[in-house]
Amino acid sequence: MIQPGSNVGGIGTGLVRMVRPWDEWLIVWGYDINQPPPDLDDEMATGIIRDLLGVPDLEPEITGYSLWGVNEMYATDLQKGRVFCVGDAIHRHPPSNGLGSNTSVQDSYNLAWKIAAVLRGQAAPSLLDSYTAERAPVAEQIVTRANKSAREFSDMFTALGVVGLEGDEMAAAIAERKADSPAGEAKRAALVKAMNTKNYEFNAHGVELGQFYRSAAIVSDGTEPQPPAGREDRDLYYVPSTSPGAHLPHAWVGDNVSRKAMLDLAPYDRWTLVTGVAGSPWTQAADAVARELGVPLEAVVIGPGRDVTDLYYDWAKLREVSESGALLVRPDKHIAWRSNQLPDDPTRELSTAMRTVLGR
Ligand SMILES: Cc1cc2nc3c(=O)[nH]c(=O)nc-3n(C[C@H](O)[C@H](O)[C@H](O)COP(=O)(O)OP(=O)(O)OC[C@H]3O[C@@H](n4cnc5c(N)ncnc54)[C@H](O)[C@@H]3O)c2cc1C
Incomplete structure (x- = not known):
């Protein structure tokens, strides 16, 4: 909300957001950080609400308030x-x-299986070093993106021409966007441009889903997700990939009775080796390596007449390895290693990869 006349020691704008159970509201309001923090009480909170909504006689029921600061760390x-x-x-x-x-849940998801593997003697303690290697870059990325998005709100104030204005002057500047005049047309064009930057806040799928890990718990084959033409922007676009380090891509698979998500084929309590019909010998390899290393590891064969079939042929387009190849998926659903086709000795190759990841 931008409310002329409501610039009470703050930035003249606020956020009004409906919260569960959808009959309550959360209002976020700025204060001048060069001044001491305000003493919040019911009276001040009521004033902020009335000013921001522009309803001077509103009697809100206030359930709580707190001071909160924007961070960039x-x-x-x-x-x-x-x-x-x-x-x-x-x-x-x-x-x-x-x-x-x-991101907070993802941190825990990344860390918990590693701690469990070390405590159970399945992995060397060095596996835990991969936590910082994998998650610290994500922390930097999201802090940078969120703060950039917050700053980009100022483009909207600039486009509206309200920076430094208050009261009637601010109202007039906002109203100018309706004018059938060169100034009105320029303002509308500026608003479209400013709104476009918000695409990086509301549709930044690359930031939300595109975490790619580089660490000793990933056996890199030198590849990285390759965006198709026109989708190179790493903030905006998520690029599904099976390059070691990427998250297992989603596809619907299943059988003639039920549909399953690829992600559910790789549950959190084990390692999963994903292959196709021509890669069936990987099943014995997975059993052998599970026994050899004492690690929960199972193979899933995708194809007609197998555990699950590629219902819409989407998985074949996403897997990036041949039908006889295999993807080794960690308990946190990131690809640890992949083989492009069935090697002469799949047990040895898989064992070497697992040992590398587990530090054994
Ligand atoms: C206004 C606002 C809007 C948000 N909107 C979104 C959103 O739309 N989507 C989204 O994904 N995230 C959103 N977030 C962020 C999200 O709320 C946090 O990222 C998330 O809650 C962090 O979880 P956490 O467990 O790491 O920390 P917290 O939720 O802060 O939990 C830490 C806990 O530790 C307790 N604690 C602190 N010190 C001690 C101590 N010494 N001893 C014992 N306990 C202690 C605290 O009381 C608290 O309960 C928003 C945050 C804010 C403030």
């Missing part, structure tokens, strides 16, 4: 000795892009 070391940090403790940023909770 990320940690570069996420571990010290036995202590590992996750969540907002290692990436502090404004809510723009809605990245906070998701």
